[in-house]
Amino acid sequence: MVEPAAEGKPRAKVEVRDLTIRYGAKAALANASFEIRENEIFGIVGPAGSGKTSFLRVLNRMDQFVPEMETEGQVLIDGNDIDRWRNLYALRRRIGVVFPLPVGLPLSVYDNVALSPRLSGVRKKVDLDVIVERCLTRAALWDEVKDRLDSLGSLLSGGQQQRLTIARALSQDPDLLLLDEFSIAVDPVTTMRIEDVLKDLRDEMTIVLVTNLVQQAARLADRTAFFLTGELVEVGETEALFGGKSEDERTRGYLAGRFG
């Protein structure tokens, strides 16, 4: 059962309790506890190897692709422990993921976006057409590809492919969207366009934004967490954190660009 939100307090979308992620003997994240609130953009910053990507993998239980990965602790989505969801696929269908390097599946642009609806049983061409156009439009890609929906998705440019993967994630109609350093292979102009898209999407879903770019977190995130070599150093309102009000020396140093 999901508890109704208390008056005035934003509801938690994801609750993380004492989460530890291990690869063999090495801990990628140790004893992290925090919550991600509904309809916020939650930024996660930190240098490489801080456990950011590992955390995203735990959220949609993609740990099977990493043989050594083990987790302890609890992650609750909408109050439900994700380890108890028997239908792993149903969990993943609610969660959209955008990877650092765009993965245009070797299908046409249309089929890339229509794949997820098809997998969940949408068969009629008219319905699919509507979904494809809506998702591509919202990912700011429709105008560029509407005349070549039949060409291979993997032939698009890097920036277009990344927007294609965002459209594909949106086609799942997710209530949680995970972005893992989406701008690594994207030019600055496209990055800004995608950032605008994300700001609009906040009304409909909860977004977790893992980024190496501190400034990107500052622009987008409502609240930000700082991960450092497997430790959750701090979570707080982005403005407070970036306003130099952090109590932690390391956070201030990283956000100011003194290391990392």
Added chain:
Amino acid sequence: MSSRDPGQAAALDRRDLAWYVDKLAQILVFIGGISGIILILGIFVFIGSEGLPFIVSKLNIGEFFTSPLWRPTSEANPTYGILALMAGTASVTGLAMVVAVPFSLGAAIYIAEFARGRTREVLKVLVEMLAAIPSVVWGFIGLSIMNPVIIKLFNVPVGLNVLNAGFILGLMAAPIMTTIAEDALKAVPEGYREAAEAMGATRWQVVRNVVLPAAKSGLVAAVLLGVGRGFGETMAVLMASGHSINLPTSPFDSVRALTATIAAELGETAVGSDHYRVLFTLGILLFLVTFVINLTADLVVRGIGKK
């Protein structure tokens, strides 16, 4: 231009041991590479020179391809019709593919996409071991195991027939096809699978919607190479097919294959006789067909690279 230091110039000009070893290695490798080409050309010239004069001067091409009568040893009126032989080869190969394609694709998908860890390694080794079984052993299985089984099961007088040979040939071709098909599936980037699974696709949905379409040309090539294998196989087919000239009308008819005919008859013919030469003509035909099949498979595989 002269060097300021004569000693250094001499050192630069001296051929040391490494220089000679390098030259020697180059020559050896060159011989190795070129000999393959020479051998192939040699075989082609040999078969051609033994068969071509006969094709040009004596062979009735129309009869050759359309007559089912293969009577090369008739004293009065020898006929060289290969229709029945081609039908024999085609029916056995066709049945073999019906057996081998589902088997090998299923095995390849299981090994590449579903099996994990030890299971997978063990299976891969086993499949490769299956591919190494000599064809005469398969023929032996056809002769001594399949034959009585077919007689009992279907209540037919002879168990050496299209069914037997096709089945044996299918089992024979399956391991190679499995290995090639598995390679094609493994060549599909892991990122595709991960992206599709992250969307909530089940393993089977990933295989069906993403992996199979991406590996399509490699899989087609695997099947084509299997066909080529079946077409050229001799010993197992000779032993399991019954080796009697027939236009097959049911899987229980005995047939004779092109390859088996050459193997069985060439030793019995006088060198230079018409019979001898017509067998070489069969050789040319087989050579051409396998060549075309392999070439097609090769072109299909290259098709992947172009995308």
